[in-house]
Every structure is written in C-alpha cells, then in structure tokens.
Amino acid sequence: MTDVTIPAPPKRPAxxxxxxxxxxxxxxxxxxxxxxxxxxxxxxxxxADTERTGGFARQFFAPFxxxxxxxxxxxxxxxSKMWQTIQxxxxxxxxxxxxxxxxxxxxxxxxxxxxxxQPVRRxxxxxxxxxxxxxxxxxxxxxxxxxxxxxMSIMFNTGGVLAKLFAEAVESIDKGPVEGVRATGAGKLxxxxxxxxxxxxxxxxxxxxxxxxxxxxxxxxxGIIGAGGIGQILFDSINAFQFDQTGxxxxxIVVAVSMIDLLSQVIRTRLL
Numbered sequence: 001m002t003d004v005t006i007p008a009p010p011k012r013p014a015x016x017x018x019x020x021x022x023x024x025x026x027x028x029x030x031x032x033x034x035x036x037x038x039x040x041x042x043x044x045x046x047x048a049d050t051e052r053t054g055g056f057a058r059q060f061f062a063p064f065x066x067x068x069x070x071x072x073x074x075x076x077x078x079x080s081k082m083w084q085t086i087q088x089x090x091x092x093x094x095x096x097x098x099x100x101x102x103x104x105x106x107x108x109x110x111x112x113x114x115x116x117x118q119p120v121r122r123x124x125x126x127x128x129x130x131x132x133x134x135x136x137x138x139x140x141x142x143x144x145x146x147x148x149x150x151x152m153s154i155m156f157n158t159g160g161v162l163a164k165l166f167a168e169a170v171e172s173i174d175k176g177p178v179e180g181v182r183a184t185g186a187g188k189l190x191x192x193x194x195x196x197x198x199x200x201x202x203x204x205x206x207x208x209x210x211x212x213x214x215x216x217x218x219x220x221x222x223g224i225i226g227a228g229g230i231g232q233i234l235f236d237s238i239n240a241f242q243f244d245q246t247g248x249x250x251x252x253i254v255v256a257v258s259m260i261d262l263l264s265q266v267i268r269t270r271l272l
Contacts, residue, residue: 059243064251073245078230078252085229086256088147088222089215092154097208099159104166104204105192111170121167127160132218136227147228154215154222165207169200209264216260220253 035041063070106112107120136153143149178195186194223231230249237245 056243060247062244063248069244070248073248075248075252077233078249081223081230081233082252082256084147085219085223085231086216086260088150088219088227088229089154089212092151092219093158093208093212093215095151095155096158096162096211097204099155100162100166101204103159103163105170105196107163107167108170110173110175111192111196121164124160124164124167127156128164130157132157132222133225136222136225140226145226145228150219150222150227150229153227154219157218158211158215162207162211166200166204169203169207170196173199206268209267213257213260213264216257217253 063073103120103124106116107124109117112120132153135156136149139149139152143152173196177199178191181191181195219227219229220231220234223229223233224235226232230253234246234249234253237243237249
C-alpha cells in the first residue's frame with residue numbers, strides 16, 4: 001500500500017493578510033468612531049416612552065380591528081393613487097433601461113477603450129450620487145407638479161444604477177462567444193449584438209425587474225414633494241395625524257409591492 005502525502009493547505013502571503021487586517025480593522029475603527037455622531041447611544045430611548053409609541057400603534061392598527069372603520073376608508077382613492085405610483089415606476093424604469101443599455105456597454109472595460117469607459121463610469125457615479133428628491137425638484141421646476149416629474153426622476157436615478165450594473169455584467173461575460181463571433185469577420189457592433197447581449201440579457205432583465213420593485217417604493221416618497229402617486233395622500237394623512245388612514249395607505253403599499261415582487265420572481269424564474 002502506497003502512502004499518499006496530503007499536501008499542506010495553501011497559505012496566503014503576508015501582504016494579503018496585512019491588507020485584510022487593515023481593511024477590516026479600519027472598518028471596525030470607523031464604526032467605533034461613528035458611534036456618537038450616529039447617536040447609537042440613543043438606542044435605549046426606543047423603549048423608554050412606550051406610552052407615546054403605544055398611542056401611535058393603537059391608532060395606526062385601529063382599522064384592522066374595527067370593520068366599520070376599515071370599510072369607511074376611501075379605498076378607491078388609495079388604490080387609484082397606488083396604481084398611478086406603479087405606472088410611474090413602470091415608465092421610469094422602462095426609460096431607464098433604454099438609457100442604461102448604451103451607457104452600460106460604454107462603461108464596460110472589456111469592450112470599450114479606457115478613455116471612453118472611465119468618463120462614462122464617472123458620469124454614472126455623478127448620476128447615482130444626486131438624491132432622488134433633488135432630481136424630482138429639478139423636474140418639478142421644469143414641468144410642474146404631477147407624475148411626469150416623478151417618472152423623469154425615477155428614470156434619471158434608476159438609469160445610473162442600471163447602467164453600472166449592466167456594465168459590471170458585461171465585464172463578467174465569457175470571452176469565448178465574443179471571440180467566436182470575431183473569428184467570422186464580424187464588426188464590433190456585431191460582436192456586441194451576437195456575443196455580448198445574449199449572455200447578459202437574462203441578468204439585465206433581472207436587474208431591471210429588481211429596480212422596478214425599488215422604484216415602486218421610491219415613487220411613494222416622490223409623491224411627498226408633489227411628484228404624483230400615493231405619497232402625497234400618505235404625507236397628508238401623517239401631517240393631519242390621521243394615523244388610522246396612514247395604516248390603511250401603508251397596507252395598500254405593502255400589498256402592491258408584494259404582488260410586484262411575486263410577479264418579478266415568476267418572470268426571473270422563467271428567464272434565469
């Protein structure tokens with residue numbers, strides 16, 4: 001019987017270990033330093049004033065224990081405004097995909113020269129760094145109050161996020177199909193159309209569906225500043241201290257987002 005020598009497990013170089021220690025140690029140090037500025041020391045206050053919190057909770061959940069109050073709510077208004085919010089998110093995401101496809105391809109370092117790829121990636125960083133509410137206010141100033149400003153705001157921010165995700169998906173493709181298309185004498189656009197797009201299309205679709213879910217939630221916030229949708233009546237109910245109405249509006253949002261999530265899961269299952 002021949003003795004089999006088991007090789008020793010691979011050892012990471014000292015430089016890699018030092019980098020890990022520096023990285024995770026630095027992260028821990030930042031968390032410790034941020035403890036007071038982030039007011040984490042106020043955590044016990046969550047359980048201090050239970051009377052006020054309990055009063056809000058009782059009013060918030062009151063419709064769900066009182067059938068008469070529940071049925072007295074203006075459900076047609078809530079549902080119609082939620083549907084408007086979904087339509088805003090749908091159009092905003094669709095326009096964002098149209099923008100993200102060329103920007104994602106131009107931002108991928110494996111198919112685009114660095115002197116194009118780097119400026120595009122920095123442009124995407126700029127787009128993603130501007131808060132949604134600021135973008136919405138800019139469009140409200142341009143086109144006035146209403147859902148169109150919300151659609152444009154969703155398109156702007158979601159387009160930047162999707163373009164970055166699309167670019168990263170392109171950078172992780174298998175080079176084989178691209179080289180095969182190139183070997184036939186195809187041009188650059190044909191390489192992208194037949195070697196790149198078929199590989200990334202399912203993942204791009206999954207990213208777009210996820211962002212549609214996120215945009216459906218984000219659109220409710222945009223309504224607060226007059227960009228249409230259910231956010232406006234949600235904000236009005238909070239300002240009027242009508243927390244029973246707030247609870248019903250939140251219920252409509254939760255049901256709608258859950259249905260969108262279930263639909264997205266079905267679509268992703270068929271694609272991936």
